[in-house]
Amino acid sequence: MVTMSRPNNDVKSVTYNPAMLPDGEYTQKNPDITNYMSEYDPLTLGERSAGYLSRLPGKNIIVNNNMPLFATLVSNHTGYSESIKIDGEEILIDADAYLPVGVWSGAVLTGGKGHKIDMNPENMKILAEAMVSKMKGQITTAQSHVDHAVDIVEREGAKLDDRKETLTASFDALLGQDALGKIMTFTSQYELVRDEIEKINPVGVKALDALQRIRSTPVISDIFDFISTHSFLGAFSLLMDLPLLVNDTLMKLDDLILQVNALKKQAIPKLFQGIDNEFLDDGMVAELKAHYKIIDENKEVVTNQIVTFGTQVTYVSKELEKADKLLTVTQQIERVAAPPATSDFTLQESKALQDGMGKKQKLLDDNFRKFRDAATSSLDPIITNLGSTLNQLNMTVGETYAIVKTVRSGLDYVKVPFTDIDDNMRAGLDAFIEFAEPYQVMVESLIQATRSLRGGGLSAVLDAYRPYIDTALFEGTQFQNVIALNKVSVNIYESSKMVFEDIKYQLSDNKAVAVEALDKLADKVVINLATLLDQLKRGSIEV
Numbered sequence: 142m143v144t145m146s147r148p149n150n151d152v153k154s155v156t157y158n159p160a161m162l163p164d165g166e167y168t169q170k171n172p173d174i175t176n177y178m179s180e181y182d183p184l185t186l187g188e189r190s191a192g193y194l195s196r197l198p199g200k201n202i203i204v205n206n207n208m209p210l211f212a213t214l215v216s217n218h219t220g221y222s223e224s225i226k227i228d229g230e231e232i233l234i235d236a237d238a239y240l241p242v243g244v245w246s247g248a249v250l251t252g253g254k255g256h257k258i259d260m261n262p263e264n265m266k267i268l269a270e271a272m273v274s275k276m277k278g279q280i281t282t283a284q285s286h287v288d289h290a291v292d293i294v295e296r297e298g299a300k301l302d303d304r305k306e307t308l309t310a311s312f313d314a315l316l317g318q319d320a321l322g323k324i325m326t327f328t329s330q331y332e333l334v335r336d337e338i339e340k341i342n343p344v345g346v347k348a349l350d351a352l353q354r355i356r357s358t359p360v361i362s363d364i365f366d367f368i369s370t371h372s373f374l375g376a377f378s379l380l381m382d383l384p385l386l387v388n389d390t391l392m393k394l395d396d397l398i399l400q401v402n403a404l405k406k407q408a409i410p411k412l413f414q415g416i417d418n419e420f421l422d423d424g425m426v427a428e429l430k431a432h433y434k435i436i437d438e439n440k441e442v443v444t445n446q447i448v449t450f451g452t453q454v455t456y457v458s459k460e461l462e463k464a465d466k467l468l469t470v471t472q473q474i475e476r477v478a479a480p481p482a483t484s485d486f487t488l489q490e491s492k493a494l495q496d497g498m499g500k501k502q503k504l505l506d507d508n509f510r511k512f513r514d515a516a517t518s519s520l521d522p523i524i525t526n527l528g529s530t531l532n533q534l535n536m537t538v539g540e541t542y543a544i545v546k547t548v549r550s551g552l553d554y555v556k557v558p559f560t561d562i563d564d565n566m567r568a569g570l571d572a573f574i575e576f577a578e579p580y581q582v583m584v585e586s587l588i589q590a591t592r593s594l595r596g597g598g599l600s601a602v603l604d605a606y607r608p609y610i611d612t613a614l615f616e617g618t619q620f621q622n623v624i625a626l627n628k629v630s631v632n633i634y635e636s637s638k639m640v641f642e643d644i645k646y647q648l649s650d651n652k653a654v655a656v657e658a659l660d661k662l663a664d665k666v667v668i669n670l671a672t673l674l675d676q677l678k679r680g681s682i683e684v
Contacts, residue, residue: 142414147464151176153173153174153441154173154174154175154199155174155175155176155177156175156177156187156665157176157177157178157179157220157407158177158178158179158182158184158219158220158275159176159178159197160184161188161193161194161196161197162196162197162198163196164196164589165196165423166198167195167196168198169195169197169198169199169200169201170179171198171199171200172199172200173199174198174199174200175199175200175202175237176197176199176200176201176202176286177202177204177249178202178203178219179203179204179206179207179217179218179236180200180203180204180205180206180207181207181209181213181217181608181609181670182207182217182218183207183214183217183218183606184218184582185203185218185369186605186606187602187605189605190594190601190604190605191597191601191602192591193593202249202251204236204240205631205632205635205636206236206237206238206239206240206632206636207234207502207612207632208232208234208612208625208628208629209608209609209612209628209684210225210609210612210625211609212225213225213598214609215260216234216235217234220235220236220237221235221236222234225292226624227289227622227625227626228257228289228293228619228626229664230286230289230626232286232287232625232626232629233282237635239279239636240636241591241635241636241637241639241640242275242640243255243640243643244267244268244640244643244644244647245258245264245267245268245647248375250639250640250643251269252639252642252644254646255647257513257647258647259404259470259476259665260474260647260648260651260653260656261470262458262462262464262470262473262474263463264647265454265457265458265474265635266458266461266462268454268458269454269455269457272378272447272450272451272454272455273451273455276447276451276637276640276641277447277448277487279633279636279637280443280444280447280448280633280637281473282633283440283630283633283634284440284441284444285634286629286630287436287437287440287627287630287677288437288440288628289435289626290433290622290623290626290627290630290680291433291434291436292431293622293623293626294429294430295430295433295434297619297620298426298430299421299423300598300619301421301618301619301620301623302419302420302421302427302618302619302620303617303618303619304417304617331394331398334394334587335394337580337583338390338391338394338534338584339387339391340576340580340648341383341387341538341576341577341580342383342384342387342526344572344573344576344577345380345382345383345384345541345573347382347568347569347572347573348380348541348545348569348570348572348573349377349381350357350569351565351566351567351568351570352376352377352380352545352548352568352570353377354372354375354565354566355548355552355566356373368535373544373548375540375544375640376541376544376545376548378538378543379443379544380541382537383537383538383541385550386530386533386534386537387534389530390527390530390531390534393523393526393527394527396523396526396527397523397524397527398528400520400523401520403517403540403580404515404519405500407515407519408512408516409512411508411511411512411515411609412505412508412509412512412614413508413614414508414511415504415508415510416614420501420504420615420620421501422679425501428493428494429494429680431491431492431493431495432491432493432494432676432679433680435489435490435491435676436491436673436676436677436680438489439488439669439673439676440673440674442486442487442488443486443488443634443666443669443670443673445484445486446484446486446665446669447637447666448668449483449484449662450662450663450666452658453480453481453483453658453659454481456480456481456657457477457480457655457656457659460478460655461473461474461477464476464477467540468633472674473519474651474653474655475652477653477654477655478492478654478655479654479655479657480655480658480659483662485629486665488669488672488673491676491679494679494680496679497678497679497680497683498520498681498682498683501682502682502683505611505614505627505682505683509607509610509611511606512603513600513603516599517599517600517603519599520599521595521599524591524594524595525591525595527591528588528591528592528595531584531587531588531591532588534584535581535588536582538577538580538581538584539577539581540577540669541573541577542574542577542581543575544574544575545574546569546574547564548570549567549570549571549574552566552570552646554568557572577674585683601619603624608684611682611683611684612624612625612684623680623681624681624682624684627677627680627681628681628684631674631678632679634670634673634674634677635674637670638667638670638671638674641663641666641670642667643665644663645660645663645664645666648660648663655672663665
């Protein structure tokens with residue numbers, strides 16, 4: 142969906158993973174436009190890495206609601222899909238599956254503090270209903286995903302990174318698929334771009350033919366009174382050179398594709414070093430098991446804590462329903478006693494994986510850096526050459542367009558009786574004039590793309606797509622399932638944490654005993670969710 146600026150400021154616009162608008166000036170302060178962008182949407186990753194977010198009017202919000210798996214590449218963009226299965230477990234991947242929606246506002250939370258509401262009986266009832274209708278289900282879903290990840294770590298142990306085939310064969314297979322192939326080799330756009338560049342050749346031939354007929358028709362010699370002979374002859378030269386320039390551009394494009402394909406032998410192997418069936422040694426497996434055992438116990442504490450919080454809120458809400466209706470709302474709230482005391486809900490500290498995946502993460506980082514450096518050093522010169530040739534093509538088409546348009550204007554003063562020769566000439570020139578402008582827009586977009594990839598741009602793009610690359614390294618292993626289950630659990634807990642931060646904010650600074658008690662409980666939930674999230678992130682590679 143594409144975001145558009147609207148003159149009617151009363152119209153609210155909400156987009157999901159929008160395409161960027163053409164180069165121009167757009168305000169990001171427009172309160173009527175909100176753009177939600179998925180963390181791993183391939184379109185958004187490209188826009189962000191190229192620095193194009195300024196082309197999206199309105200407020201841009203990144204939402205963590207999907208996974209860097211090639212199986213979810215399409216749904217990561219569209220936001221809707223059937224659920225997928227990871228090691229037999231159903232995983233929801235719709236855009237709105239776990240959005241952090243404010244209990245009272247109904248708006249997607251972004252981490253800021255919104256309008257403070259009155260904590261009256263009605264709002265307490267809304268909170269109680271939300272805890273039952275949404276939060277309980279969401280947190281038990283995360284509980285299930287963590288349970289599954291823990292089971293895989295315990296069950297597979299040293300076999301976590303065992304592969305059904307060699308890593309090289311696995312990666313070759315992925316490169317042949319639409320998902321990774323499109324990202325790594327641009328094959329989805331290559332043929333289309335090639336065809337678009339070539340389309341000007343037959344149009345240019347017709348324009349050249351029209352100019353030759355004008356030049357060789359004595360009765361139309363008056364045209365030279367309207368346009369200088371030098372410019373007229375210049376158009377001949379430009380149109381005759383155009384096919385050569387188009388072919389040169391296509392050759393440079395082919396060179397780029399050939400070099401990208403060559404990365405399979407030159408750069409991609411650098412990603413493999415120390416990964417194939419050697420990534421998780423006995424010591425790392427032992428640490429993973431110990432760490433996930435703590436996570437297993439802590440996630441149960443957090444689940445019980447959130448369920449208990451819902452029970453406490455329901456208790457306060459029901460007490461308010463029984464309050465004397467003759468009292469003011471403030472008096473009703475103030476007279477409700479604090480809910481019954483509960484457990485402290487203390488989480489255990491994990492002494493394993495203190496620095497996350499440690500040396501293994503560093504290995505991935507070093508491998509990726511070597512891959513990225515090899516890719517950019519081989520592609521940068523070719524991208525620069527392609528950009529230069531595209532600039533030449535654009536200038537040639539622009540100059541030709543200006544001359545042909547002038548010649549065409551001169552033909553308006555010419556009428557050859559008893560023949561349609563002048564009409565045929567006009568048709569040939571009109572076709573070029575009509576085609577040239579959109580063609581230049583297309584070429585300029587390619588120039589801009591090559592420009593964005595130079596000077597570190599390609600490196601930024603590869604960095605943006607790294608989560609897909611890193612998870613692909615573990616294709617066909619149970620460790621990839623752990624990475625995926627871990628990530629979807631993190632997404633849910635992150636969403637829950639934002640919701641509870643908003644709940645705590647709304648409950649804070651209220652002197653009523655019951656509300657103060659709930660505020661403290663909500664604060665402890667936020668603290669424990671942060672601790673659990675840190676432990677989960679330490680138990681997986683960074684994606």
